[in-house]
Amino acid sequence: MASEIARYRVRINGVERTIESSDPDQPLLYGLRGLGLTATKFGCGLGQCGACSVLLDGRPTRSCLETIANAQGKSVVTLEGLGSIAAPHPVQAAFIKEQVPQCGYCTSGMIISAAALLAEKPKPTEDDIRAALAGNLCRCGTHVRVVRAVMSASGRGG
Amino acid sequence: MSAITAPLARRALTRRTMLKAGALTVSFALAGLQTRAEGTTPAPRMLDPKELDSFLAVDGDGTVTLFCGKVDLGQGLRIAMRQIAGEELAIGVEKINYVEGDTALTPDQGRTSGSNGIQRGGMQIRRAAATAREALIALAAQRLNMAAEDLVAADGEVRPKNGGAGIPFADLIGTRSFNLKLNPKVPLKNPATYTLVGRPLLRPDVPAKCTGTFTYMQDFSLPDMAHARVIRPPAIGAKLIAVDEASIKNLPGAKVVRIKDFLAVVADDEWAAVRASRALHAQWTSWSGLPEQDKLAATLRADRDITDEVLVARGRGAVGNPPGAMTRSATYFWPMQSHASIGPSCAVADVTDDSATVWTASQGTHGNRKTFAHFLGLPEEAVRLIYLDGAGCYGMNGHEDAAADAAILARAVGRPVRVQWSREDEHGWDPKGPPQLLDMSGAVDPSGRILAWRTEMWLPQTTRGLPDIPLLAPVAAGLDDVRGLQPGLISQNADPPYAADNVQVLVHWLKDTPLRPAPIRSPGKPANCFAVESFTDELAAAAGLDPIEFRLRGLEDKRGTEVIRRTAALMNWQSRPSPSPNRNAALAHGRGFAYVHYKHSESYVAMGMEVAVERSSGRIKVERVACAFDCGQIINPDGARAQVEGSILQTLSRALMEEVQFDRSRVTSVDWSSYPILRFPDVPKLDIVLIDRPTEPPLGAGEAACTTVAAALANAVFDATGARLRTVPFTPERVKATLNGV
Numbered sequence: 096m097a098s099e100i101a102r103y104r105v106r107i108n109g110v111e112r113t114i115e116s117s118d119p120d121q122p123l124l125y126g127l128r129g130l131g132l133t134a135t136k137f138g139c140g141l142g143q144c145g146a147c148s149v150l151l152d153g154r155p156t157r158s159c160l161e162t163i164a165n166a167q168g169k170s171v172v173t174l175e176g177l178g179s180i181a182a183p184h185p186v187q188a189a190f191i192k193e194q195v196p197q198c199g200y201c202t203s204g205m206i207i208s209a210a211a212l213l214a215e216k217p218k219p220t221e222d223d224i225r226a227a228l229a230g231n232l233c234r235c236g237t238h239v240r241v242v243r244a245v246m247s248a249s250g251r252g253g
Numbered sequence: 254m255s256a257i258t259a260p261l262a263r264r265a266l267t268r269r270t271m272l273k274a275g276a277l278t279v280s281f282a283l284a285g286l287q288t289r290a291e292g293t294t295p296a297p298r299m300l301d302p303k304e305l306d307s308f309l310a311v312d313g314d315g316t317v318t319l320f321c322g323k324v325d326l327g328q329g330l331r332i333a334m335r336q337i338a339g340e341e342l343a344i345g346v347e348k349i350n351y352v353e354g355d356t357a358l359t360p361d362q363g364r365t366s367g368s369n370g371i372q373r374g375g376m377q378i379r380r381a382a383a384t385a386r387e388a389l390i391a392l393a394a395q396r397l398n399m400a401a402e403d404l405v406a407a408d409g410e411v412r413p414k415n416g417g418a419g420i421p422f423a424d425l426i427g428t429r430s431f432n433l434k435l436n437p438k439v440p441l442k443n444p445a446t447y448t449l450v451g452r453p454l455l456r457p458d459v460p461a462k463c464t465g466t467f468t469y470m471q472d473f474s475l476p477d478m479a480h481a482r483v484i485r486p487p488a489i490g491a492k493l494i495a496v497d498e499a500s501i502k503n504l505p506g507a508k509v510v511r512i513k514d515f516l517a518v519v520a521d522d523e524w525a526a527v528r529a530s531r532a533l534h535a536q537w538t539s540w541s542g543l544p545e546q547d548k549l550a551a552t553l554r555a556d557r558d559i560t561d562e563v564l565v566a567r568g569r570g571a572v573g574n575p576p577g578a579m580t581r582s583a584t585y586f587w588p589m590q591s592h593a594s595i596g597p598s599c600a601v602a603d604v605t606d607d608s609a610t611v612w613t614a615s616q617g618t619h620g621n622r623k624t625f626a627h628f629l630g631l632p633e634e635a636v637r638l639i640y641l642d643g644a645g646c647y648g649m650n651g652h653e654d655a656a657a658d659a660a661i662l663a664r665a666v667g668r669p670v671r672v673q674w675s676r677e678d679e680h681g682w683d684p685k686g687p688p689q690l691l692d693m694s695g696a697v698d699p700s701g702r703i704l705a706w707r708t709e710m711w712l713p714q715t716t717r718g719l720p721d722i723p724l725l726a727p728v729a730a731g732l733d734d735v736r737g738l739q740p741g742l743i744s745q746n747a748d749p750p751y752a753a754d755n756v757q758v759l760v761h762w763l764k765d766t767p768l769r770p771a772p773i774r775s776p777g778k779p780a781n782c783f784a785v786e787s788f789t790d791e792l793a794a795a796a797g798l799d800p801i802e803f804r805l806r807g808l809e810d811k812r813g814t815e816v817i818r819r820t821a822a823l824m825n826w827q828s829r830p831s832p833s834p835n836r837n838a839a840l841a842h843g844r845g846f847a848y849v850h851y852k853h854s855e856s857y858v859a860m861g862m863e864v865a866v867e868r869s870s871g872r873i874k875v876e877r878v879a880c881a882f883d884c885g886q887i888i889n890p891d892g893a894r895a896q897v898e899g900s901i902l903q904t905l906s907r908a909l910m911e912e913v914q915f916d917r918s919r920v921t922s923v924d925w926s927s928y929p930i931l932r933f934p935d936v937p938k939l940d941i942v943l944i945d946r947p948t949e950p951p952l953g954a955g956e957a958a959c960t961t962v963a964a965a966l967a968n969a970v971f972d973a974t975g976a977r978l979r980t981v982p983f984t985p986e987r988v989k990a991t992l993n994g995v
Contacts, residue, residue, distance in 0.1 A: 133468075141924055141925070174465035175464070177464075183463070198326060234593055235899045236898055236931075241933075
């Protein structure tokens with residue numbers, strides 16, 4: 096097993112970053128968190144829960160299954176890169192307004208998935224939202240607020 | 254590390270600086286980290302929950318600091334406690350700094366459980382704030398040479414009622430302590446004058462959670478911290494025979510730690526620890542001590558090692574069979590379930606020869622202290638537990654075990670250790686909600702009068718409150734005399750809330766349960782209420798009466814009848830007996846109802862449900878849930894509503910889908926495909942009405958609405974199809990089998 100450290104260049108939240116690892120198969124999730132970008136959460140490591148979702152070249156991607164070798168040269172957006180408290184992304188603003196999170200552990204993946212949906216389909220129906228988020232699990236039971244927030248972010252809330 | 258040098262003022266300054274940076278969500282554990290990084294521990298604080306200074310300090314800058322022993326698990330205590338304190342103390346919530354769940358800084362208010370955060374913990378804080386207000390008014394009276402009655406506290410100062418300049422709290426008390434006991438008879442504000450309590454103020458942690466700046470337990474790190482994975486045995490009772498350390502020699506920096514049967518790998522970075530945990534070869538003994546899953550109910554019933562206890566005996570205490578009576582009997586079963594936290598448990602510990610600091614997402618930082626001190630062989634004063642938010646745990650998931658893992662490993666390797674469980678660890682090894690078996694029997698007369706009612710149930714004895722949940726790591730490591738933690742009281746609400754001539758509740762306390770038992774949100778009561786409220790429906794159907802009318806005939810409690818009537822109105826309920834006349838439709842529609850007075854002494858919940866059942870597949874589509882909820886005085890209506898929403902959806906998930914799968918050796922449902930939970934397409938419409946009662950004591954809102962879900966759902970399926978579901982979960986296969994049995 097090779098143990099030389101290799102460098103993987105990834106554009107993260109608009110900035111060229113380097114992830115160092117001896118394992119090209121290291122999941123992107125650990126690379127991001129190792130850089131201090133901890134908004135992206137470890138939920139299952141199996142691609143089943145959506146907590147680790149990021150945008151990879153604009154597409155919602157499970158960072159627990161994506162390798163750093165494969166992310167090399169690509170563009171990654173995490174929750175931190177989507178917006179800030181001072182300048183939130185519309186989905187973030189709507190999640191805050193609707194007071195969506197309880198424990199909030201799934202929130203990062205939810206917002207990323209919802210932002211990806213709105214980028215592709217700016218005026219989704221509630222059923223579109225439920226379908227797009229079907230792979231994002233929430234245990235606290237915030238689903239109704241999530242749907243309301245995404246509708247609101249799309250300008251269809253009421 | 255051990256020098257007690259950090260003055261409170263410096264800590265307060267740190268906190269204020271952070272507040273000015275724009276985050277009201279100051280996690281004091283971060284300040285805890287800073288004090289450690291500075292090589293200090295905080296100044297000793299008053300921690301006696303009878304003392305005002307334990308709860309509240311007036312800072313020099315116009316703010317106050319609230320020290321809360323209860324923790325915010327996402328249920329909103331961070332704002333609710335500020336509302337309660339700010340209301341009595343007359344200071345805005347934005348002027349209240351907040352410290353929670355730190356054994357060195359906050360009083361022991363008991364575990365954050367049983368839906369008692371506000372109900373008990375909040376009321377201590379209310380008295381503390383009121384006691385402080387009275388003391389500050391007395392100080393101002395002295396200073397101004399006025400009568401206390403002529404003064405009022407408002408906006409962080411005490412001022413004359415007739416106008417004139419006020420004196421800020423900080424100028425009155427300076428840097429002194431209050432040095433007062435909480436006054437149990439302190440005058441409390443008239444709820445009619447409330448300006449903070451009862452308003453939907455925003456939860457301060459939400460913006461950071463939505464933008465990725467919130468520090469979860471899983472995100473916390475210390476300098477020189479190692480990452481660890483614990484390797485649990487392939488069978489629950491297996492012993493470790495041998496470890497092949499060479500199997501991870503290619504992974505730089507990865508080391509094996511073995512203490513008897515406790516096995517872990519430690520590395521400098523997390524991915525290396527993950528790889529090492531996968532690569533490590535270990536040999537374990539075989540073990541197959543679990544019962545057969547499909548015979549679990551029979552196994553409980555056949556248990557001979559039991560103690561019987563009559564919990565309720567009203568009337569003659571036995572089921573009679575007078576002339577004209579219709580008798581019914583039925584058996585209900587609730588399986589073992591997992592907390593199924595979205596984030597696997599995690600903890601960080603720093604342990605030296607003479608002290609231990611453990612960062613944990615446990616609901617019981619203070620309660621755990623004794624346990625941790627015991628297995629670490631340290632005096633309690635030398636052990637500090639600091640709460641940090643984890644993924645929601647809803648009782649006792651793996652947080653406590655991960656913390657014990659971290660503490661034992663930190664001591665073993667001599668540096669701080671972070672333990673992160675895997676998904677398989679969390680689903681496989683979190684202590685489980687125990688199985689519950691209930692035999693119901695009863696008699697009703699044609700007018701709907703309940704002549705007799707008997708509940709006979711089989712519950713593991715540990716749930717009587719015995720300290721019998723052993724933590725995994727100390728047991729595996731062979732540490733002496735482990736004091737475990739307690740599961741919740743799961744025998745409550747097993748008798749009907751309706752008038753009945755004879756009622757008996759008998760419990761058979763079992764010595765063991767197949768998997769470690771633990772409280773899961775509303776411990777035991779979803780199962781008990783499932784049986785009680787389903788069986789109530791069975792009696793109503795036997796009497797040919799509408800289910801809501803049947804309940805109202807036997808209910809005196811006015812708050813109970815009000816939630817029932819309000820829910821009936823939400824449902825536009827038309828009176829008729831169940832099942833529905835259209836019950837043979839291919840897609841059968843029905844409505845169901847359930848009611849609970851939580852623990853017979855707390856919140857009132859009535860719940861209605863509308864379902865469609867597809868006969869060909871057995872699939873249940875829950876279309877709508879209506880709920881009227883009375884938790885007394887509401888502190889924060891949006892927070893309370895969020896709790897009711899969560900209670901309903903989480904318990905729908907448990908009722909429809911969840912059952913821990915196991916073979917004779919281990920849990921086999923160790924991911925989200927083998928242990929599915931509710932997803933967005935399964936979520937019904939929710940219609941929730943909160944009934945605020947400002948002059949009544951506030952009651953818990955985090956659990957009660959869990960208890961009515963399964964019964965309302967099963968009753969709706971009965972109404973739709975005529976088939977009675979008595980075993981959770983209501984999977985399509987089980988529904989189909991039940992339909993075929995009709």
